[in-house]
Amino acid sequence: MLVSGHLNGRLASRLCVQLAIGEAKGQRYSRAIPPPPPLETVMHNRIEWAKHAPEAYKAMVGLEQALVKSGLESSLLELVRLRASQINGCAYCVNLHANDARKAGETEARLQTLSVWRETAYFTPRERAALAWVESLTRLPERGAPQDDYEALQGYFEPAEVANLTLAIATINAWNRFGVGFAMVPA
Numbered sequence: 001m002l003v004s005g006h007l008n009g010r011l012a013s014r015l016c017v018q019l020a021i022g023e024a025k026g027q028r029y030s031r032a033i034p035p036p037p038p039l040e041t042v043m044h045n046r047i048e049w050a051k052h053a054p055e056a057y058k059a060m061v062g063l064e065q066a067l068v069k070s071g072l073e074s075s076l077l078e079l080v081r082l083r084a085s086q087i088n089g090c091a092y093c094v095n096l097h098a099n100d101a102r103k104a105g106e107t108e109a110r111l112q113t114l115s116v117w118r119e120t121a122y123f124t125p126r127e128r129a130a131l132a133w134v135e136s137l138t139r140l141p142e143r144g145a146p147q148d149d150y151e152a153l154q155g156y157f158e159p160a161e162v163a164n165l166t167l168a169i170a171t172i173n174a175w176n177r178f179g180v181g182f183a184m185v186p187a
Helices: 054-068 075-088 090-103 108-112 114-119 125-138 146-153 159-182
Strands: 042-044 183-185
Touching: 075 090, 075 114, 075 125, 075 159, 075 183, 090 108, 090 114, 090 159, 108 114, 114 125, 125 146, 125 159, 146 159
Parallel strands: none
Antiparallel strands: 042 183
């Protein structure tokens, strides 16, 4: 099933750090971030960037570790990661974060309609504000960061949460650029 776009006629994807998630919906991350995914879980169509730029990979993992400690719910973080990955056409991350969202207790109905979240009643007002912010920051050249989307966050997120949500969006977009750029796909 094609969930994401194509890059030069090939299915595009990206590498992302897998985070261990508790079984209950809304449970916060509680374990350490593992090393890059084993080679059997990802096909490298170009280079293994983490192997060739280990300090950059470490820096990216550091951003993920900050998110683990941010206080944002794991289920919300996975929706953010999955939606940005859908927009960016990252097959590897769409697969990874859909699976991680399921482990966090996400329902199939919500996962299947995430790309059309505005058309459903499945998402809470807090999630809707976060998803609008994801779309704005992921599509910066198209829409900028509309004041309305920013203001919608104010009713559902404290300033520190807005900062960490924005970090989550920036981080997944960076991971997406590595995966799409290096044409990584799930094995």
